[in-house]
Amino acid sequence: MTQLQLSDTEKMIEFAIAQAHTLNVTVNIAIVDTAGHLIAFQRMDGALVGAIDIAIKKAYTAALFQKPTHELGERSLPGQPLFGIESSNGGLITFAGGLPITFSENENVEKVCIGAIGVSGSTIENDLSIAKAALRL
Template identity: 40%
Template sequence: MPGLTLADARAALDAGLAEADAIGQPMNVAVVDDGGHLLAFARQDGAIRASIDIAQRKARTSILMEAPTAALMPLVQPGAELYGLEQTAGGMVVFGGGVPVHRDGVLVGAIGVSAGSAEQDVQVAEAAAAAVSTPVPA
């Protein structure tokens, strides 16, 4: 069960694209494996092209940090503990839209979404992740 196949990645992608359609905000959606390597990607008509990189980078950041990118935001502010973090590891993204995918409590991949507001990006990424995540075993 753990380990994302392309079929899984496309299921996540399509769930994200459907959520983007539902909120009326064209998005870039990326799905990466547990090593942070791209599995599937789509850019919807009208989504800005800066977000091609940002979406992939958010997904990769979630793998490298094992956390949603939104959780990093307070940590990297001036005066905070990880100030400058975004400059490391090849360049990370510290605003919302990257969400890890867990199965049976194991990190198996991540979703990155970009082109809307950070709140919209998170919403779409969570919808994509939910489509292929399983709850932590009880």
């Protein structure tokens, strides 16, 4: 798999929703390709409308930088080397809930980023837990 297929994203969304139900929360889930273009999106019943854009931007941020959004957030605090990065690229999100989606043909080959997922609508801890569940991490 060198690129995400719609069928892959549908499974990820199913895993994410299952974790959201376990946590008794409703969220928005966005999956993008490596350029940050939306492949799949799901808004659970009752999920916050304002969190739609945040989920998409979390996925976008994780895809562009191939890093979890919370790691970028740690490096973008005042005095840190990436301070101000969130205002680049049309606006980024640098708190938890965005993860790169990586793939490797086998354990001897380095993983490559093939997209990203963003989850928003609950606490950042729950959003991250749901994103990890979607990727089976």
